[in-house]
Amino acid sequence: MTCKSCNSEVNQNYCPNCGQPVKIPRITGRYVIGELQQEFQLEKGFLRTIRELAVKPGESIQSFIHDNRSRLIKPILFIIVTSLVYTIISHFFHIDDDYQKMEGVKESPFFVILKWVQENYGYANIIMGVFIALWIKLFFRKYKYNFFEILILLCFVMGMGMLVYSVFALIEGLTHIQLQTLGGLVGFIYTAWAIGQFFEKKSVANFFKAFIAYTLGWLTFLIAAVILTIILVSQGFLPAVNPG
Numbered sequence: 001m002t003c004k005s006c007n008s009e010v011n012q013n014y015c016p017n018c019g020q021p022v023k024i025p026r027i028t029g030r031y032v033i034g035e036l037q038q039e040f041q042l043e044k045g046f047l048r049t050i051r052e053l054a055v056k057p058g059e060s061i062q063s064f065i066h067d068n069r070s071r072l073i074k075p076i077l078f079i080i081v082t083s084l085v086y087t088i089i090s091h092f093f094h095i096d097d098d099y100q101k102m103e104g105v106k107e108s109p110f111f112v113i114l115k116w117v118q119e120n121y122g123y124a125n126i127i128m129g130v131f132i133a134l135w136i137k138l139f140f141r142k143y144k145y146n147f148f149e150i151l152i153l154l155c156f157v158m159g160m161g162m163l164v165y166s167v168f169a170l171i172e173g174l175t176h177i178q179l180q181t182l183g184g185l186v187g188f189i190y191t192a193w194a195i196g197q198f199f200e201k202k203s204v205a206n207f208f209k210a211f212i213a214y215t216l217g218w219l220t221f222l223i224a225a226v227i228l229t230i231i232l233v234s235q236g237f238l239p240a241v242n243p244g
Contacts, residue, residue: 004067024066027149032076046081049073053160058197061156065149075155076126082159083122086166090118093173095180113225121162129154131224132217139213140199140206157194161187188214 001022002008003015014021025031049072052060064072072078090096096118117124133150145153168183191214196207233239 057194079155079159080122082162135213
């Protein structure tokens with residue numbers, strides 16, 4: 001056998017040259033918890049990760065899951081860092097202020113949750129990813145990927161989506177041209193393309209299924225946020241809507 005990481009000859013459980021295990025275990029809940037416990041230190045492969053996810057996201061993420069987990073940056077760290085990049089750009093240029101200026105929004109208890117999402121995009125994206133992963137698992141159940149492997153897929157593609165939003169936010173901040181809608185559309189299209197390519201590169205139907213699953217997951221997240229708001233208001237943890 002040869003090591004899938006460095007192509008050295010291997011006759012044991014680990015590569016004698018780079019230490020890569022011969023058999024890559026499946027991604028499970030324990031792996032995801034281990035990700036969260038890692039120190040948040042950027043690796044040298046950040047730019048390489050962006051390049052590979054931009055050109056061949058499906059192939060790169062499949063390789064991460066099945067063969068080599070040292071080539072790409074850690075997925076949970078990736079989505080947190082990319083979300084932080086968008087947060088910094090958005091706050092610097094006040095990109096998200098338009099949401100808060102909508103009539104009646106600040107008087108609504110839902111504003112508290114909306115504000116938390118805007119201030120914690122990294123964690124909010126991971127929570128949203130849970131809802132999206134459930135729909136993807138349903139739509140693509142014949143491919144036998146487990147929930148946590150799909151969640152890792154979403155960490156990568158949603159992280160790239162945040163970088164897309166960051167580029168459009170930066171351009172909007174510098175030019176004062178409204179590009180939020182266009183940026184959101186491009187981000188959605190990339191996400192559907194990347195998810196569809198992950199499951200089957202040449203299947204056009206998979207791209208549409210990915211788009212629908214992502215949209216339903218996003219809507220489910222919003223519905224869950226509204227339900228949470230209602231519960232918090234009913235229990236007195238949030239103030240009721242101010243009629244004035």
